Amino acid sequence: MSEMNHLKKIQHEIMCCTGCGYCKKACPTFDMGGTEADSGRGKIFLAYGLLSGEIEEDTSVIQTLQKCTLCGRCEQDCPSLVKISDIIHAARKDLHGVLPAHQKIMDSIAKYGNPFGMESESRKNEQRGVEAENTEIAYFAGCMENYMEKGLKRAALSIFEKLGVDVAVIDNECCGNPVEIIGRENKQLSKIEKKLDDMAIKKIIFSCPSCMQSFLPLNKKFEIMHISQFLAGMDLNLKDAGMKLIYHDSSVLGRKLGIYEEPRKLLEMAGGFIEFKQHEELAQCCGGDLAFSAAFPDTAGKMAERIVEEAREKNATIVTASPHCYHHLKKYGDVIDIVEVVDRFL
């Protein structure tokens, strides 16, 4: 049996859960599944069981602990301020087993440097930014922008070019976020850090909130920021988009990184936007996290449909500020990412 070292470290946090069940109120996986195990509370109960040794790991335990987007929506309803997603994440770290879908992602990152099992050559783009030694600013393009949604990388680089900002493009390694989310050691970051150390980079800009989250441990060394923060800080003048836009807060960009205002500031410049019924801290997660949607495609699909449905009722196009949300939601409805909005209407 595992030592449960990660859970032991936050034992007090786990004990603080009174079991009140308020965290069921708006948890998307509970909404879709409806069983105790689908809720944040159920997963904390499992953490109790693992800690006390009353249960041992098996496929159902792994499955339950992985069936959570770590979106943190439940924490908004918890009156005991329990860090629910941290507990679930810690429990994942104490597990030995991995779901097949997750093993595939991890193998792929180890072999190809991306989670999609694609040859690294296929990421090549015509725009490459400038040589690294000539700038202190880097743009980190994540795997989503490099392989699946190249248009977003193109849009980001086009914005930098239009604004005359020289950026070095870092796009040859996965940030390792999916591995971290799954609960395994992320060895990617130290690889990237070594490369960055050879350059003169002081600031790193991300269009992917998940990549940015992976870089948090390096935030003393580098200034790290989301592209919406960078752009909102510039004196931009956007043309009227002429369409009804509705902004979808990514759980990572919003609840995890606390970035709500900047994307809104940009959208206001583009002629105004509307809000989802639940927005900012209360925003609903779309299920687009890579590890989650790979292992639980049906639940992730239903989560996206809910969001698309509300946008459709309001006759609006969804604006994302995360390539993961973009890639996922686009399978169900009209979506544009914030980098595309800025690039198009600058």
Add this chain to the structure above:
Amino acid sequence: MIDGAVAEEIKGVVGEDNIISSHAGLYTYGFDASIHHSMPDIVARVHNVEEVSKIVRLAYEHSIPVIARGSGTALSGQSVPIEGGIVLDMTPMKRIKEIRVEDLYCTVEPGIIYGKLNEELAKKNFFFPPSPGSGDVCTVGGMVATNASGMRAIKYGATRDYVLGMEVVMPDGSIAHFGTRTIKNSSGYQLEKLMVGSEGTLGIITEITFRIIPLPEHRAISIASFDSLEKAGQGISNIIASGLLPSALEIMDSVCITAVNKSMGIGLPECEALILAEVDGEEEVIKRDIKLIADICKESGAGNIEFTYDKDRMADLWRGRKGVLPSLSRYGEDMVSVSLADDMSVPISKIPVAIKKFQEIAKKNGILIGTYGHAGDGNLHTKVLINPTAEGSWRHAENAVDEIYRVVISLGGTVSGEHGIGISKAPWMQIERKDSLAVMKEIKKAIDPKNIMNPGKMMQWHGSIISYLRYPENERNESS
């Protein structure tokens, strides 16, 4: 353990997708919001009365325990299957079958969440008033089975007062209808009321008809700060004695105030105790009454008094009040709140003396107790804060609980005003109701001769309540 063939039959009734038999799934269904835990053998998510009836009949034939479960927010272990068996997850049965404002009733399935039902009723300017603190997550079936109530009980009463009729699957699987859809009914035994507070020990409720009433037009709240709990308690008694009927009259001590401010940032006035009073009704009446309440509080020694008609501020204050229980978990660095001795009721005039005694008991036993509650109807909540992993903490807590309940009983009170008995209050209910215990046991035996409905709880519980603990192993050993 239940027989594999029986499990297959249950699967045949609800379908594979509605069966939970995995290790993780069963483990999570072994909890409620109490300190207890025990695993069921199988969980079936039921969708209609026929499914319930078939499964209960199987359970009856094979003498397997059956435990109905709503949202699992019970605080005393009522929904914990201590003898294993079949847990029936009632939450898929969540339809509103009828809302008839012209007849003042609604008929619903038991799995609907209280808050969701009221959202629908509000569209017709009606409501179902009991308002438990857990109303956004608990089911109405669970409310009936525990006779839940809340802050508005002082004016509107408890769930019991709104139950007109119901459909019940009896322990042998047969289907019975109790009560009526009429406001009045003197037609024989009031069996629907017998089911209220039965905690799943007499049958499975599959449909309920509730009386509903019009939503009040306006509300106002006043908050008065006091420099002692006794003065606040006296304030409560004075308000009641004045003949006013507030829609809520709450008390909170400094431990609770600090906890709520710390974890929810509501901005309650920091003081030794506060009274939160709500009045509802027509505009002129509430303006007059809220002023009268403020005057009485002042005469009773209140310092600062604030009142508000603002909907957002009122919602915030209620959110703060509802969050007291869980936010107490954040009071101390290594202490957490555990569900023990949480909802005793005393005659209203005895509140100040009860609170004082509780504090003495806490001090003596080296634990911390937060006191708050629906003081207007005599219902107090105390929250025991302990470090569940510290040596001796459970023993101290149990001693304190024992002393608290003995005080409550000696003051002419009851060990549970609203949350029910389950396991954690059973020994003291048995003391409080010693001369009706035999009748309760006879009723149970007559209705459930095979003792399969939520067995082992209430009058059937024996021994220390520090059993089936959900907390990790080291503490469990210490208590046994």
